[in-house]
Amino acid sequence: MKFAVTSKGDAKSNSLMHKIKSYLLDFHLTYDDNEPDIVISVGGDGTLLYAFHRYTSRLDKTAFVGVHTGHLGFYADWVPEEIEKLVIAIAQTPYQVIEYPLLEAIVRYQHGGKETRYLALNESTVKSVEGSLVMDVDIRGQHFERFRGDGLCVSTPSGSTAYNKALGGAIIHPSIAAIQMAEMASINNRVFRTVGSPLILPAHHTCMLKPVNEPDFLITIDHLTLLHKDVKSIQYRVADEKIRFARFRPFPFWKRVHDSFISN
Numbered sequence: 285m286k287f288a289v290t291s292k293g294d295a296k297s298n299s300l301m302h303k304i305k306s307y308l309l310d311f312h313l314t315y316d317d318n319e320p321d322i323v324i325s326v327g328g329d330g331t332l333l334y335a336f337h338r339y340t341s342r343l344d345k346t347a348f349v350g351v352h353t354g355h356l357g358f359y360a361d362w363v364p365e366e367i368e369k370l371v372i373a374i375a376q377t378p379y380q381v382i383e384y385p386l387l388e389a390i391v392r393y394q395h396g397g398k399e400t401r402y403l404a405l406n407e408s409t410v411k412s413v414e415g416s417l418v419m420d421v422d423i424r425g426q427h428f429e430r431f432r433g434d435g436l437c438v439s440t441p442s443g444s445t446a447y448n449k450a451l452g453g454a455i456i457h458p459s460i461a462a463i464q465m466a467e468m469a470s471i472n473n474r475v476f477r478t479v480g481s482p483l484i485l486p487a488h489h490t491c492m493l494k495p496v497n498e499p500d501f502l503i504t505i506d507h508l509t510l511l512h513k514d515v516k517s518i519q520y521r522v523a524d525e526k527i528r529f530a531r532f533r534p535f536p537f538w539k540r541v542h543d544s545f546i547s548n
């Protein structure tokens with residue numbers, strides 16, 4: 285089996301990365317940075333986001349596992365003290381794989397430029413470069429509302445505990461194939477009106493954002509922020525692809541929610 289190890293880059297994560305690599309080589313696994321069957325991410329949830337984007341072209345062939353060197357994470361749920369146990373479990377394949385839904389974002393441009401497609405593990409947000417964001421929101425091909433405010437956030441179920449949660453969105457169990465759109469400070473008065481509640485869309489529904497005036501936007505895909513000019517539309521839906529996690533022991537999602545946000 286081929287493996288790769290990624291690190292957050294701090295001294296603790298780097299040292300753990302080298303340890304894991306050397307243990308797995310001792311078990312006669314092959315180190316392959318380009319085509320790994322399993323990727324061990326050492327750091328935090330942010331580190332796993334980077335690892336995910338490094339290997340998006342081979343999601344069907346790669347499984348991820350996260351070790352945290354800081355606080356308990358949603359994607360990084362192994363602690364440094366457990367790495368011997370983890371390494372033995374990895375070496376004794378086959379392991380169980382569980383899949384989580386991803387978000388697909390397609391940005392189309394005015395004047396017929398080539399569209400760009402992204403996959404997000406947590407979320408995509410849209411903000412204007414200057415002033416309020418003004419966007420028409422279509423759901424399933426029907427006009428739903430004209431949004432005015434700071435921005436919009438469209439998240440995956442596993443990303444629902446990240447930015448989405450800070451916006452008052454619901455926490456969604458990752459076994460549900462859905463996306464959630466949450467508002468960032470919408471302007472609501474007698475003239476401007478939005479629904480004001482986060483919306484949860486099933487896998488067969490598409491959400492399309494269309495600029496009203498200004499066509500330039502700051503669009504984030506997880507930790508990446510990109511300036512897109514002359515945008516015609518941004519289309520969101522549940523992606524066909526999924527992220528695969530290698531599971532070696534049960535760690536129920538609601539327990540992770542409890543341990544992260546209530547008490548540990």
Ligand code: NAP
Pocket residue numbers: 327328329330331333354355356357358359406407442443444445446447448450506507
């Ligand atoms: P960062 O600003 O350095 O860290 C964002 C924080 O979010 C970190 O504590 C990270 O955990 C945590 N996190 C990431 N994914 C999570 C998840 N699925 N559930 C719960 N917590 C999660 O940024 P970054 O490390 O590059 O990560 C980018 C992410 O930051 C974005 O995808 C977005 O979700 C989040 N973000 C949140 C807010 C907000 O809450 N107001 C604002 C902007 C962006 P670790 O410490 O374990 O890495």
